[in-house]
Amino acid sequence: MALQSEPDNLRALNNLGHLLSGANRAERALEVLQHLETLDPENGVVQNLLGTSYLYIGELKKAAKCLRRSVTFMPEHSGSWLVLTELDNNISDQDVSTMQQALAIHKNSPDDISKIAAALSRVFEQRKDYSISAGYLLQANRVRRSSIQYSIDKEELVKREIAQLMGSAFLDQTKKQTFGGPTPIFVMGLPRSGTTLVEQILCSHSRVGGAGECNSVYKSLSQVSKSRGEDFPGYLVHWNDTDYAHLGQHIAKALDKISPGNAFVVDKTPSTFNYVGLIKSYWPAARIIHC
Numbered sequence: 001m002a003l004q005s006e007p008d009n010l011r012a013l014n015n016l017g018h019l020l021s022g023a024n025r026a027e028r029a030l031e032v033l034q035h036l037e038t039l040d041p042e043n044g045v046v047q048n049l050l051g052t053s054y055l056y057i058g059e060l061k062k063a064a065k066c067l068r069r070s071v072t073f074m075p076e077h078s079g080s081w082l083v084l085t086e087l088d089n090n091i092s093d094q095d096v097s098t099m100q101q102a103l104a105i106h107k108n109s110p111d112d113i114s115k116i117a118a119a120l121s122r123v124f125e126q127r128k129d130y131s132i133s134a135g136y137l138l139q140a141n142r143v144r145r146s147s148i149q150y151s152i153d154k155e156e157l158v159k160r161e162i163a164q165l166m167g168s169a170f171l172d173q174t175k176k177q178t179f180g181g182p183t184p185i186f187v188m189g190l191p192r193s194g195t196t197l198v199e200q201i202l203c204s205h206s207r208v209g210g211a212g213e214c215n216s217v218y219k220s221l222s223q224v225s226k227s228r229g230e231d232f233p234g235y236l237v238h239w240n241d242t243d244y245a246h247l248g249q250h251i252a253k254a255l256d257k258i259s260p261g262n263a264f265v266v267d268k269t270p271s272t273f274n275y276v277g278l279i280k281s282y283w284p285a286a287r288i289i290h291c
Helices: 011-021 024-040 044-056 060-073 080-087 093-105 110-126 130-146 150-163 168-173 194-203 216-224 235-240 241-258 270-282
Strands: 183-188 208-210 264-267 287-290
Touching: 024 044, 044 060, 044 080, 080 093, 080 110, 093 110, 110 130, 110 208, 130 208, 150 235, 150 270, 168 270, 183 194, 183 241, 183 270, 194 208, 216 241, 216 270, 241 264, 241 270, 270 287
Parallel strands: 183 264, 183 287, 208 264
Antiparallel strands: none
């Protein structure tokens, strides 16, 4: 609405560019971001988003150029450094010094520290200075690990609950339904297993749109069940046909909003494998591809 009345609204364009980039709609994001670049040519965040969009469609040289501009305007941009050091094998000593200074700037931000330390590790690995590279890699890992609260015992408990609940009886008793909007294609699996490539192949078809890692099932479950006071999958034993209908409609609307007008929309969130039984119990038309 803001862009309809004010096409050059910087804030609205920036928000739209972020949304499209996050949804892996690179070509549409490029159109928005290129327009935004003409209005705000020295914005490091915009250059980062442009670089990410070019990277997504395989334009590596253009991606590297935009990311270089990003760190020129915003020397502390950790995300740009992380990707730039992967694309550019000729990172200068001045670049290294700038990244080291950025580490101090981000002393209270574990995510930024881990990205810059990982970027520095990559640079020194390329220079075959493995001792320094390992030091930065250990720093990146240590900082990253300190920000993650993870319990394998809790994870195993949830998986056992899913297995116990979503057996053949669960699949048979749940009413199968159809919903408006696009038919979802859920691409899932472990990280780095090829989910992005599968999405790109699927989206080359004219009737298929991509929603990226939009996590539509988890987000819809959280929204629909937020007042139940139980964790997944426990609250499903209390659900009825109306609850499943509400969930399916919520997912369909979310996917159509991200990638409107397509017969099929791909959600390539790897962790959706947790919800395979739930998906097939109420939405048999949904496609599932496990990588």
